[in-house]
Amino acid sequence: MKALAHLFRWFEATAIGTAIRDSTYFFPSIEVVHLLGLVLLLGSLVVVDLRLLGFGLRRQSVPYVAKAVRPFTWIGIGVTLTTGTLLFLSEATKCFGNPAFWFKMAFLTAALLFHGTVHRIVTASRGTGSLGVKLTGLVSLALWFGVGLGGRAIGWV
Amino acid sequence: MTDPLRICQWLQDSQFGTALHESTYMFPLIETTHVLGLAVSVGLILMTDLRLVGAFMRDQPVSEVTVQLKGWMWSGFAVMFATGALLFWSEAAKCYTSPTFRWKIVFLFLAGLNAMVFETTLGRAISSWGALSVLPSRAKFAGWASLICWTGVILFGRWTAYGMK
Numbered sequence: 001m002k003a004l005a006h007l008f009r010w011f012e013a014t015a016i017g018t019a020i021r022d023s024t025y026f027f028p029s030i031e032v033v034h035l036l037g038l039v040l041l042l043g044s045l046v047v048v049d050l051r052l053l054g055f056g057l058r059r060q061s062v063p064y065v066a067k068a069v070r071p072f073t074w075i076g077i078g079v080t081l082t083t084g085t086l087l088f089l090s091e092a093t094k095c096f097g098n099p100a101f102w103f104k105m106a107f108l109t110a111a112l113l114f115h116g117t118v119h120r121i122v123t124a125s126r127g128t129g130s131l132g133v134k135l136t137g138l139v140s141l142a143l144w145f146g147v148g149l150g151g152r153a154i155g156w157v
Numbered sequence: 158m159t160d161p162l163r164i165c166q167w168l169q170d171s172q173f174g175t176a177l178h179e180s181t182y183m184f185p186l187i188e189t190t191h192v193l194g195l196a197v198s199v200g201l202i203l204m205t206d207l208r209l210v211g212a213f214m215r216d217q218p219v220s221e222v223t224v225q226l227k228g229w230m231w232s233g234f235a236v237m238f239a240t241g242a243l244l245f246w247s248e249a250a251k252c253y254t255s256p257t258f259r260w261k262i263v264f265l266f267l268a269g270l271n272a273m274v275f276e277t278t279l280g281r282a283i284s285s286w287g288a289l290s291v292l293p294s295r296a297k298f299a300g301w302a303s304l305i306c307w308t309g310v311i312l313f314g315r316w317t318a319y320g321m322k
Contacts, residue, residue, distance in 0.1 A: 028319055032312050035192075039311065043200020050229060057225050060217065068214045072207070145193055152192055156185040 008092040017089035027090060034083035038148060041076025044069040045144055048123060052137030062133070066123035077112075100157040104150030111143035165249035177247035184247065188318070191240035198233030199307050201226050206307075209300025211292060219287035219296070223280075257316040264309030271306060275299040 011017060020026040050056035051065045060068075088095055095101040122136040168174055177183055207213035208222045245252055252258040279286070279296055286293055 028316065032315050035311055035315055036308060039196055039200050040203060042196035043203045046197055046200055046229070047204055047226070056229060057221070059221060059225065060214075069204070072204070072213065145196075148193055148196060149189060152189045153185070 005093075005096060008096040011089050011092035014089055016086065017092065020086060020090035027087065030083050030086050034080055034087060037076050037079030037083060038151075039076075040072055041080055042144060042148065044072040044076060045140060048073075049137040049141045052122065052128075052140075053134050054129060061126060062123055062128055063126060073115075095154065098154055098157055100150050100153035104147055104154065107143055107146035107150055111140075111147055114140060114143055162250060162253055165253040168246055168249040169251070171246075174246050174249065177243060184244075187240050187243050191237060191244060194233050194236030194240060195311070196233075198230050198237050199311070201230040201233065202303060202307060205230070206300040206303045209292065209296050210304070211297065215290070218283075219292070220283050223283070251320075252317070255317055255320055257313045257320060261310055261313035261317055264306050264313060268303060268306035268310060271299060271302045 012021075020030065047056060048062075048066050048069045051058070051060070051062055057065050118136055119140050122133055127133060169178070177187070204213055205222055205226060208215075208219055214222055275296075279293070279299065286296065
């Protein structure tokens with residue numbers, strides 16, 4: 001734990017972290033891009049997860065919808081991870097002592113793992129309507145919205 | 158009492174406005190719900206816009222996207238609008254005098270106007286052009302305009318929040 005705290009102090013002392021912290025406009029600007037990336041990420045996931053639950057684009061097959069939204073989900077993940085890393089570097093020690101940050105990281109890890117495994121396999125198969133398929137959509141939404149909730153809470157805790 | 162600032166001040170100072178503003182949990186909870194409602198409604202608007210500009214589900218008619226997602230988009234919009242109204246109530250005078258908030262409202266208005274013009278003109282004849290491989294340029298324009306307007310709403314919305322707390 002002590003080594004981790006040390007590492008987080010090092011993160012905050014990096015040139016990038018310092019530059020963002022010292023500027024009035026960097027942090028808010030990066031956060032707006034982070035938020036736009038999140039809207040794209042959650043928007044594309046809502047489309048495919050609603051489909052898994054049997055709502056939304058019901059006239060299209062699950063694999064079709066999953067394939068159509070995939071590039072946007074990945075662009076969203078790419079943008080949020082990049083901007084999120086920058087925001088983190090600028091206030092790493094604050095994050096270290098913030099329970100909401102760890103909540104968010106736990107949900108993010110779970111969400112990414114789930115997305116790359118169960119979600120990927122289920123959305124590739126044509127079977128729909130089963131409890132497992134619906135549960136996949138529900139868990140995916142819960143995990144990703146948990147990430148969003150934790151992220152907003154970092155500023156409140 | 159016709160002065161908007163005085164009305165806003167009165168709203169903010171009302172018992173309900175003060176209670177919202179001063180509560181430890183309600184304000185953050187409402188704001189978080191606002192952001193998550195935004196992710197659903199603006200997220201789905203974004204996917205519809207991406208269809209209009211030809212980046213998403215190009216091999217399906219536009220109406221396949223708009224018709225099937227409309228209900229969910231409006232549900233998210235209702236959540237976003239209701240929570241937004243509560244946030245405004247609790248900080249009405251601050252919002253009224255905030256330049257960034259005014260910009261947010263301008264972009265929100267433009268987004269609404271764009272959607273209304275689209276719905277009442279092109280949207281009415283969607284079956285005649287929605288399945289074309291190259292959409293009319295006015296449809297593409299509506300998609301880009303919506304993307305830009307909502308980006309503006311989010312940009313100035315987040316910026317407004319920086320000035321509040």
